[in-house]
Structures are given as structure tokens and as C-alpha cells.
Amino acid sequence: MSGHNRRTFLTGALATGIAGAAGTRARAARPAAAEAGPPPVPGFHGPHQAGILNAPRRRTIVTAFDVIAGGKDELRELFRTLTDRARALTTGGVPPELGITAPPADSGVLGPSLPAGALTVTLGLGASLFDDRYGLASRKPAGLAEMPVFPNDDLDPAWCHGDLSLQLEADDDDTLLHALRDIARHTRGAMQVRWRMNGFTSPPRPSGTQRNLMGFKDGIANPETKNAAEMDRLVWIRDDKPDTSWATGGTYVVYRLIRMLVEFWDRVGLSEQEQMFGRTKDGGAPLDGVHEQDVPRYERDPVGKVIPVTSHIRLANPRKPETDDSRILRRSFNYDKGVDEVGNLDVGLLFSCFQQDLHRQFEAVQMRLVNEPLVDYITPFGGGYFLAVPGVRDATSSYAQNILL
Amino acid sequence: MEFRRPGTVILACLLLATGCATGCATAGAGERASPPKPATPAAPVVVQVSASHCGEGWTNPHAGQQTLMLTNTGDAPSGADLIGVPGGAVHAELEGLGPGVTRPMRVSLAQGTYAIRCEIDERDPITGPSVTITGAGAGGPATTPITYADLFAPAKHYGEYVAGGLDTLLARTKTLARAVDRGDLAAARKAWLPAHLAYESLGSAYGTFGDFDGSINGGPAGLPGGVHDKDFTGLHRVEYGLWHDESAKKLRPITDRLLKDVKSLHDDFPDERLDPGDLPLRAHEILENTLRFELTGRSDEGSGTTLATTAANVKGTRVTIGVLRPLLDDRYPGLKQVDEHLDRLDGLLAAQHHGGTWTPVDRLDPRVRESINGAVSGLLEELAPIAEILFPRRTK
Numbered sequence: 001m002s003g004h005n006r007r008t009f010l011t012g013a014l015a016t017g018i019a020g021a022a023g024t025r026a027r028a029a030r031p032a033a034a035e036a037g038p039p040p041v042p043g044f045h046g047p048h049q050a051g052i053l054n055a056p057r058r059r060t061i062v063t064a065f066d067v068i069a070g071g072k073d074e075l076r077e078l079f080r081t082l083t084d085r086a087r088a089l090t091t092g093g094v095p096p097e098l099g100i101t102a103p104p105a106d107s108g109v110l111g112p113s114l115p116a117g118a119l120t121v122t123l124g125l126g127a128s129l130f131d132d133r134y135g136l137a138s139r140k141p142a143g144l145a146e147m148p149v150f151p152n153d154d155l156d157p158a159w160c161h162g163d164l165s166l167q168l169e170a171d172d173d174d175t176l177l178h179a180l181r182d183i184a185r186h187t188r189g190a191m192q193v194r195w196r197m198n199g200f201t202s203p204p205r206p207s208g209t210q211r212n213l214m215g216f217k218d219g220i221a222n223p224e225t226k227n228a229a230e231m232d233r234l235v236w237i238r239d240d241k242p243d244t245s246w247a248t249g250g251t252y253v254v255y256r257l258i259r260m261l262v263e264f265w266d267r268v269g270l271s272e273q274e275q276m277f278g279r280t281k282d283g284g285a286p287l288d289g290v291h292e293q294d295v296p297r298y299e300r301d302p303v304g305k306v307i308p309v310t311s312h313i314r315l316a317n318p319r320k321p322e323t324d325d326s327r328i329l330r331r332s333f334n335y336d337k338g339v340d341e342v343g344n345l346d347v348g349l350l351f352s353c354f355q356q357d358l359h360r361q362f363e364a365v366q367m368r369l370v371n372e373p374l375v376d377y378i379t380p381f382g383g384g385y386f387l388a389v390p391g392v393r394d395a396t397s398s399y400a401q402n403i404l405l
Numbered sequence: 406m407e408f409r410r411p412g413t414v415i416l417a418c419l420l421l422a423t424g425c426a427t428g429c430a431t432a433g434a435g436e437r438a439s440p441p442k443p444a445t446p447a448a449p450v451v452v453q454v455s456a457s458h459c460g461e462g463w464t465n466p467h468a469g470q471q472t473l474m475l476t477n478t479g480d481a482p483s484g485a486d487l488i489g490v491p492g493g494a495v496h497a498e499l500e501g502l503g504p505g506v507t508r509p510m511r512v513s514l515a516q517g518t519y520a521i522r523c524e525i526d527e528r529d530p531i532t533g534p535s536v537t538i539t540g541a542g543a544g545g546p547a548t549t550p551i552t553y554a555d556l557f558a559p560a561k562h563y564g565e566y567v568a569g570g571l572d573t574l575l576a577r578t579k580t581l582a583r584a585v586d587r588g589d590l591a592a593a594r595k596a597w598l599p600a601h602l603a604y605e606s607l608g609s610a611y612g613t614f615g616d617f618d619g620s621i622n623g624g625p626a627g628l629p630g631g632v633h634d635k636d637f638t639g640l641h642r643v644e645y646g647l648w649h650d651e652s653a654k655k656l657r658p659i660t661d662r663l664l665k666d667v668k669s670l671h672d673d674f675p676d677e678r679l680d681p682g683d684l685p686l687r688a689h690e691i692l693e694n695t696l697r698f699e700l701t702g703r704s705d706e707g708s709g710t711t712l713a714t715t716a717a718n719v720k721g722t723r724v725t726i727g728v729l730r731p732l733l734d735d736r737y738p739g740l741k742q743v744d745e746h747l748d749r750l751d752g753l754l755a756a757q758h759h760g761g762t763w764t765p766v767d768r769l770d771p772r773v774r775e776s777i778n779g780a781v782s783g784l785l786e787e788l789a790p791i792a793e794i795l796f797p798r799r800t801k
Contacts, residue, residue, distance in 0.1 A: 154626035267789035288503040305482040306503035
């Protein structure tokens with residue numbers, strides 16, 4: 001972006017062009033979406049970003065970027081551009097006509113008018129953004145760190161970390177690719193893609209929580225997103241320190257790219273698979289229950305004769321008062337990225353979870369899971385920790401506007 | 406290349422069960438049991454699992470594919486098998502059915518006589534009433550269960566193989582360490598592969614070696630410092646140094662540590678019990694790791710010898726199958742094909758062995774590489790049932 005005045009101009013033109021249509025279109029789209037089945041996509045403005053508490057859409061792209069902006073002013077400009085583009089892309093409308101002196105403002109992938117309410121954009125900041133490049137060291141909340149190497153990891157540096165994370169979600173791939181292409185175009189010279197992973201959710205098979213690619217229902221026991229008090233306790237950051245209070249209303253997000261060795265998994269007996277997860281494969285009930293939402297009663301099974309003490313669900317959430325505040329809001333997708341060197345499918349989980357405190361929550365869960373039997377069938381190879389910034393309050397505000405002094 | 410998959414979980418359950426075989430054989434007469442409503446023709450068949458009502462409720466037996474709902478009406482966790490009478494071949498099983506829990510048992514049964522056997526925690530198994538099925542309908546496979554004790558002899562034989570292999574490993578590691586000691590890195594590079602292959606052919610034993618497996622043959626994965634991490638030790642660390650121009654001075658402490666670890670493993674092994682329950686799992690797990698780490702080239706730290714490792718892993722697999730063969734002969738019709746496919750794989754690998762060197766996987770002709778990958782993958786599909794067939798289902 002530095003030195004590319006043409007792009008800066010383009011940013012302004014596009015943003016103005018679409019903002020005119022914003023208010024009415026977004027509202028008009030809501031009732032139709034509700035009738036069609038999937039819940040409406042939350043609006044762009046608000047105290048928290050969209051794409052966190054709402055149910056996952058059918059598709060996602062998670063992209064990590066490294067910021068290459070030339071200084072604090074360019075970084076500020078990058079945040080402003082990201083805000084404008086996210087606002088425009090989620091709101092929809094007709095892109096501006098730039099006339100004979102420039103290429104078209106929009107790729108045209110979604111037709112002449114961008115649909116409203118089809119997309120969420122969730123921006124996160126990595127710990128590395130707070131190094132000495134932009135003078136932000138004092139603005140880094142104490143809880144933000146670089147994702148460590150966990151004992152069962154096999155991390156590939158090319159798939160880890162980043163200065164920014166951008167998660168796009170929609171029901172269609174073209175919506176996502178259009179958005180990513182648009183955002184990359186408008187921020188060229190200010191940030192570069194470090195890694196990106198596409199993900200998808202699966203429809204209920206046949207009902208209830210979606211299944212992962214091991215065939216098990218995944219994400220059954222999640223905090224209640226409609227319970228505001230629970231979200232305040234488990235998800236949203238509250239920071240009263242003057243230098244870092246900007247983070248209040250944000251949340252820490254963990255992305256983990258976890259290869260599933262599905263060929264190996266398919267060669268394991270059903271009973272052993274179920275004992276590893278602690279749930280039945282067909283219905284998703286805990287092994288001591290009947291329905292997927294049944295709460296396992298570990299106190300009646302202290303040595304794990306029914307639900308092994310090493311099973312995934314029992315280690316991840318022991319359902320004890322002292323582990324209650326380590327619960328995380330999981331929001332995972334499956335990924336499919338081709339085949340490996342030996343012809344096995346390269347598929348797995350694009351795990352993501354949101355929490356108020358990385359150490360108290362994700363890391364506590366992760367350390368309980370070290371060497372669980374399931375680790376033989378998975379390889380965590382990438383991901384990162386980010387702080388999903390507070391929402392953009394209104395049309396005059398931008399992402400992270402309170403971070404920069 | 407670690408194995409963490411728990412054969413030991415099976416062991417723990419079985420020990421609890423056998424521990425009871427002598428003292429708690431009397432059936433619990435006072436057990437609470439609330440029989441479910443009798444099944445109507447439209448309702449699913451609900452069969453009880455408990456000490457006092459084992460197998461009751463299996464009404465309207467019929468041939469063909471079906472689902473029985475098994476409900477634990479007792480007060481202790483229980484396993485349940487659907488067995489043939491007489492003979493006791495197992496047609497279907499459920500593990501860890503908790504009190505009050507109902508779970509489906511899917512099975513295909515031909516005409517014959519069957520029963521439910523309840524394996525209640527801390528009791529001798531109880532066999533329910535016999536049920537006779539008539540009429541047409543195809544049955545599914547069944548297996549004659551083995552006991553944990555049936556695996557003792559194979560484990561003993563495998564242990565002898567490992568003890569011999571550790572002698573070889575120690576001798577070859579000494580050769581490697583001596584070469585590094587006198588600063589002859591060319592000789593060290595020559596001595597490295599034989600030492601590594603001695604370890605890689607031990608196959609089924611890795612799970613028994615505990616931390617030694619990581620210190621002697623671990624990779625840099627999971628270590629914050631990668632190949633330069635202080636906890637990256639052993640044969641692959643030495644490989645990294647020998648093929649990345651590290652000096653003898655730098656390598657000496659690393660080979661010293663390796664030799665020390667190999668000596669400790671060698672001396673400890675007689676005391677380390679090879680868990681018999683691991684052997685049927687290892688029948689496919691050795692080559693699972695081969696496919697994942699060797700044929701991808703992932704474990705290579707510079708020597709380009711992962712096909713040699715593959716051949717050593719095949720040897721370990723052959724010995725594993727060899728010691729299990731007496732149990733498999735009558736139980737696994739696919740065994741002959743396994744043997745043929747192991748021979749074919751060895752042939753494919755031998756073609757890449759040129760005197761003292763092996764073709765690195767990334768320099769294989771693409772079609773040859775596909776053939777090797779496919780041969781291992783196909784074998785894995787044929788080896789995986791061994792873990793199910795030789796799961797110790799009976800306590801005595």
C-alpha cells in the first residue's frame with residue numbers, strides 16, 4: 001500500500017460507493033435469510049465481531065498475514081482499509097463504476113451487485129504485531145503470546161503464526177474467494193499472506209452436531225452462546241489497564257491445523273475408536289448415555305470402566321467445578337487439501353476456539369490431552385494464537401482504532 | 406517412531422476380570438433388575454445384560470441382518486458378546502456397557518443356536534439362555550476368541566527375537582561410536598545404517614522401550630528447537646550430524662549418549678515385559694509408521710535410506726506375524742495373501758538396494774514409488790483385521 005496512491009484512491013472510492021446502500025440492504029436481507037433456514041449472518045457493527053458466537057457457516061477461509069506496512073501511519077491506514085472492505089463486503093451493494101481510467105473495481109465473481117448478509121469477517125492480531133516495528137509493545141495485552149509447541153505437535157513453520165488473522169465465513173466458496181481477493185487487492189503492499197486454509201462444516205448426519213472426518217460428532221459440549229453471562233465469563237476479554245483496555249470486548253482465538261490420519265483410523269476397530277473418544281460413533285452419546293446431549297456422569301465411573309479416563313471427552317472436559325472455567329467455545333471446520341507424498345488424503349480439522357484467557361482455557365485443555373490415545377491418529381502441524389479485536393462500533397469507527405496511540 | 410496405542414488398556418480390564426475368577430463367582434441373587442417392557446413385533450428387541458437376567462428378552466429371533474438393543478439392567482459395567490452355541494465363536498460384542506445404558510448391537514445371523522454372554526465387571530462371565538434361529542438369512546463372520554494367556558507364547562518368542570536384536574544393536578552402535586571417537590566420519594557414515602536397521606527391525610517392541618524409543622530413535626517433531634533442540638538425541642540426531650557436515654568433536658557427545666542409552670536399553674530389556682496384548686496391534690502398526698514416516702521421507706535426516714528402514718520394518722512385521730501364526734492359521738483366511746504381499750513388497754524394495762546404498766524415496770521413478778506406497782497401503786488393509794481377530798476376548 002505504501003506509495004501506491006492509486007490503490008488508496010480505489011479504497012476510498014469503493015468504500016464510498018457501497019456505503020451508500022448499506023443500511024437498507026442489510027435490513028432487507030434479513031427476513032428472506034431467516035425463511036431459507038440458516039440463521040441470518042450478524043450485522044457488521046457491534047461491540048463484538050461477527051463470526052464468533054453465531055453458528056459456523058458452511059464454508060470458511062482462515063488466512064494469516066504478515067504486515068509489511070512501512071510504519072505506524074501505514075499500519076493505521078491498513079486497519080482503516082480492512083475495516084472499509086469488511087464493511088463493504090458484508091453489507092453488499094453495487095461496486096462503484098471507476099470509469100475509463102482504471103480496471104474494474106470488483107472482480108465480478110459475484111455478479112454486478114454484491115449480496116448482503118452473506119459473509120462474516122473476523123480479524124485477529126498476533127503477538128508478533130506488537131514487536132518493535134510499530135511501537136506497539138506497550139499495547140500488547142498480557143495474555144497474548146505466540147502459540148507454543150505442544151508435546152504431540154509436528155509444527156511446520158510455514159503453517160504457523162502471523163501478524164494478523166482473517167477468518168471469512170459464508171455458505172458458498174465463491175463468496176469467500178471474492179472477499180479474500182478483494183481484501184488482498186486493497187491491502188497489497190501492506191500485508192502478505194503467510195498461510196491460508198479452507199474449511200467446511202458438514203450437515204447433520206442424520207441429526208444433531210456435525211461429524212468430523214473421523215466420523216464422530218465433534219463440538220457437542222460447547223458453552224451456551226445465548227447465555228450472555230457465560231460468554232462474559234468464558235469468551236470476552238475484560239481489560240482495565242489503560243494501555244491494553246482497547247482489548248475489552250475482544251476474545252482470544254486459537255487456530256490449529258490438525259491432520260487426521262484417516263486411512264490409519266479406518267483400520268481401527270469400532271470399539272477402540274469409541275473408547276478413544278468416549279462417545280458412540282453412530283449417535284454421539286457419551287458411552288454412559290443414550291443421547292448426544294446427555295451429560296456424562298464421571299462420578300459414577302471413577303476408574304473409567306465405561307468412559308475410559310484417557311478418553312478425549314473426559315480429558316478435555318472432566319466436568320469438575322475446578323475445570324469449569326477452562327471451557328472453550330469451539331468452532332471447528334473440516335479441511336481437505338489434497339493428498340500427501342504417499343497418496344493418503346491430506347484432510348483433517350481446522351480447529352478454532354474462542355476464549356477469554358489462552359492459558360487458563362485452551363492451554364489447560366491442551367495439556368490435559370497430552371498423549372491421549374487419539375494422538376496416534378492426528379498430527380497438529382500449524383495454526384496460531386490471535387486476539388480477535390473488539391467489534392467496529394459504527395460507520396465512523398474502524399478495527400483496532402484504539403490500539404494506535 | 407513411537408507407539409502409544411494402548412494394548413495395556415485391554416490388559417487392565419482383563420486383570421480385573423481374572424482377579425475375580427477365584428473369589429467372586431457366585432451370581433448376585435439380590436441384584437436389582439427392572440426388566441424392560443416385553444418387545445412387541447414393531448419395537449426393537451431389547452435384551453438384558455445383568456448377572457441375574459443375562460440374555461433375557463431376546464424374543465422373536467430371526468435370521469439375517471438385525472439390531473439387538475442391549476440394556477444393562479444390573480448395577481455394574483458389563484461387556485456383552487453374542488456367541489455361537491456350542492463353540493463360543495463371537496459374532497458381535499459391546500464393551501463397557503454402563504448400568505442403565507442401552508446400546509445397539511448390529512449383527513447378521515444364519516440359522517443356528519446363539520446366546521448372549523455377559524461379562525460383568527469383577528465376575529466370571531455368565532451365559533444367557535440359548536436362542537435358536539431357523540429360516541433363511543445370511544450370517545456374518547464370527548471369530549473363535551482367544552485369551553490373553555494365548556498371547557504369552559508369541560510374546561515370549563518375540564521377546565527372544567528382540568533380545569537377540571538388541572545384542573546386534575549394541576555391537577553396531579559401538580562400531581558407530583568408535584568411528585566417531587577416532588574422528589573417522591566416513592566410517593561413521595558407513596556404520597550408521599547397520600545400527601539404525603538393527604533398531605528398526607525390532608518392530609513390535611518399541612512400545613515396551615518407554616522413553617528409550619524417543620531418546621534412541623526419536624525425531625525433532627514436537628521439540629521447540631527442532632533439529633537443534635538439546636532433546637533431539639539418538640540415531641536420527643547422529644544421522645543429521647553425519648550428513649550435515651558436523652564435526653567429530655560436535656558429534657562425540659551425541660554418539661556417547663546414544664551408546665549409553667542403547668546399553669541401558671540392552672541391559673534393562675530382560676526386565677521390561679513385552680505386553681502380549683500389543684502384538685496383534687503391531688501387526689499393522691509397524692507398517693502404519695513406515696507409510697507415515699519412511700515412505701513420505703519425513704524421518705530422513707540426510708542419509709536418504711528410508712527404503713532400507715522400510716525393509717527393516719517389513720522384517721519386524723514378518724516376525725510379528727510369525728509368532729502369531731499359530732493363532733491366526735485357523736482364524737484369518739487372509740493370511741496367505743498377507744504372505745504373498747509381503748514377498749511382493751520385499752521384491753519391490755530389493756530392486757532399490759544397490760550394494761551398500763538405497764534409492765532415496767524422492768528419487769524413485771514416480772510409478773515405482775506408487776507401487777511401493779500402494780503395496781504397503783494394501784498390506785495395511787490386510788493386516789488391520791489381525792488386531793480385531795486376536796483381541797483377547799476371553800479370560801480363560
